[in-house]
Amino acid sequence: MPELPEVETVRRGLTALVQGAKINSVAVPYPKAIVSDLTDFQTNLAGATIDKIDRRGKFLLFRLSNQKTLVSHLRMEGQYSVEPVGATPHKHTEVIFTLDDDRDLMYNDTRRFGRMQLVPTGKEYQEVSGLAKMGPEPTEADLDITYLTSILAKSHRKIKPFLLDQSNVAGLGNIYTDEVLWQTKVHPETLTDHLSAEEVANLRQNIIQEINRATVHHGTTVHSFSNVFGEVGQFQNELDVYGRAGEPCRRCGTTLVKIKVAQRGTTYCPKCQVQK
DNA sequence: GTCAGTGTTTAACG
DNA sequence: GCGTTAAACACTGA
Known part of the structure; x- marks a missing residue:
């Protein structure tokens, strides 16, 4: 959930x-x-x-x-x-x-x-x-750009499992990681030390904004999530890639593709998110 | 019957 | 130590 x-x-x-x-x-x-x-x-x-x-x-x-x-x-x-x-x-x-x-x-x-x-x-x-081992909260105040740049540069792994690792940044899971990578136009298998300074800055902004927006919408309900009052979230209506494999990219119209990355289902746009 | 799944931990291997 | 992969946990639903 x-x-x-x-x-x-x-x-x-x-x-x-x-x-x-x-x-x-x-x-x-x-x-x-x-x-x-x-x-x-x-x-x-x-x-x-x-x-x-x-x-x-x-x-x-x-x-x-x-x-x-x-x-x-x-x-x-x-x-x-x-x-x-x-x-x-x-x-x-x-x-x-x-x-x-x-x-x-x-x-x-x-x-x-x-x-x-x-x-x-x-x-x-x-x-x-x-x-x-928990990493910083994904907020403007806690997720420092210098910190993020540094751990991305010294890591040698794919960006998707890196973001899912709670010791790097707290709180991201499979849904929001796919969303944030699509927003940043980064392929989920891009190596962390291959990201440009501009991509790192955009990634940080997108992480912070996406988590914020989803919280304002009371979360995403895709399987069973409901809050203490038994109410579902509203953010599933805002998702651009998660759960949309086979549907057109909202940016370029290309059909979204689903692959496995680090054992997790991963949806992305093969045109917007090109691996470098 | 088979498989995937909003997460995390652990083991095995290079 | 770093990184990857597979498996495990337990259960539901497509």
């Missing part, structure tokens, strides 16, 4: 619905979803209040009143929803947080890839490997 704009959309919904709520108890129908010690997880969450919900890259960070942070990654299809207390769990409900105010916060995950863990607040960047 989620790349950064979708996770941010979920974060905002969760903030509106459960910030300030107190957790009474936690049931875990699918224990594999919990990476940290299960007993510790349940014991420490009981009685804690959700003070705030942060996001870093594609991770959600529930800040709790007891100096602990619940780190949650939705992977492909994780979803949160809020139901009246005692609501019948879904077939793929993995964790149920019963709140003090007669509501249940449910975590559902059809594909069962999502994971969560409880860590001491402040230690999340050491204890969660994905967070420890």
